[in-house]
Amino acid sequence: MANLDTALKDAMTIDGAIGIALVDYTSGMTLGVAGGTPEIDLTVAAAGNTDVVRAKLRTIEMLQLNDEIEDMLITLGSQYHIIRPLTGRTGKGLFLYLMLSKARSNLALARHRLRTIEEQLEL
Amino acid sequence: MGDTILPRRTARRPEVPPPPRLPPSLAGNPGLPYPAIGTELADLRLQIPGVQGSVLGGVDGLLIAHDVPTGLDPDDLAAMAATTFGLGRQVGVRLRQGEFQQSTVRNAGGYLSVYAVSSQALLAVVGHDAINVARLHLHAPPVAARIAALLAGS
Structure with missing residues (x-):
């Protein structure tokens, strides 16, 4: 189990x-x-x-799918954005938002890592 | 139990200077650019889902301009904005945190956010419970700044 600061790190x-961002x-x-950059304000994102x-x-x-979002992938020209709602009891109504550089990342691995981080996050 | 002495809060002379006297009211001033102010208020409602309406009120609680649907009383909103500002200003003075900027009240069914426009005016926004309040906080201060420029230019 990891706390918020550890999970973000x-x-x-x-x-x-x-x-x-959480x-x-x-x-x-x-x-x-x-993280973030001077140009990218994560609170705006x-x-x-x-x-x-x-x-x-x-x-x-x-659509009455009776289902929930596991994660969302948004692909830009130079970035991937991954959104992952928290599933734990303490994480209701929260989501993790990860911005990745397309050139420097491995999408499958990043998605897997984010799932692990989300599962271990304890608020 | 009967002879328990309860602690009493005695009035203490504030070491801080009293807040400056309020400037004269903007309400009812015929020289203000009302159409431009109205456009700013309407745009705020159109651009952020969940905004029910907004009013521009004086720090004295009097209504200057509004964009609220029927069912909400703009005069009441202007008065409540000034009341909220009064508490915010006292907090700012007592805690030496400077000028009032923003205050949000969240109730079970919605929000009331009050933003400082200038030393004389306040922007109050009423939102549904489902409003994206972070987005409102990003969007409303620039609107307040533009309205301040409109008020200053008149």
Whole structure:
């Protein structure tokens, strides 16, 4: 089991990681961030991606799929963004948001690492 | 039990200087650029899902301009914004944290956020429970700054 700071630090050791944030999608506020660049404000990314997560959750509900999001991948020209809602009892309403450099990362490995980090995260 | 002496909070003379006197009211000033202010308020509602409406009020609690649907009383909102500001200003003075910037009240069914516009005006935004409040906090201060420029330019 890892606490928030350890989990964020671990996520930053994933190859190609640019930034990571733990976000509350009921409010769009961040509970913690690591990484980022002067140009990339992770709190702005968190607020914007909250709308992405909400839209997807609403769509799943409208389609009556009775399922949940395991993760979401958004591919940009030069980056991957991975969104992973927390599944633990203490993580309800939260998601991890990881930004990766496309050139420096291994997507399959990064996705696997993020799952492990999410499973071990204890708030 | 009967002779228990309860601690009493006695008034203490504040070592901090009293807050400056409030400037004259902006409410009812016919020279303000109302159409431009109205556009800013309407844009805020259109750009952020969950915003029910907003008012521009004076720090004296009087309404300057509003963009709220029927069912919400803009005069009440302006008064509540000033009340919120009053607490925020006292906190700022007593804790020496400077000028009031923002205050948010969250209730079971929604939010009321109050942003400082200038030394004379406040922006109050009413939001649904489902509003992305982080996005509102990113979006509203620039709106407040633009309204401040409009007020200053008039």
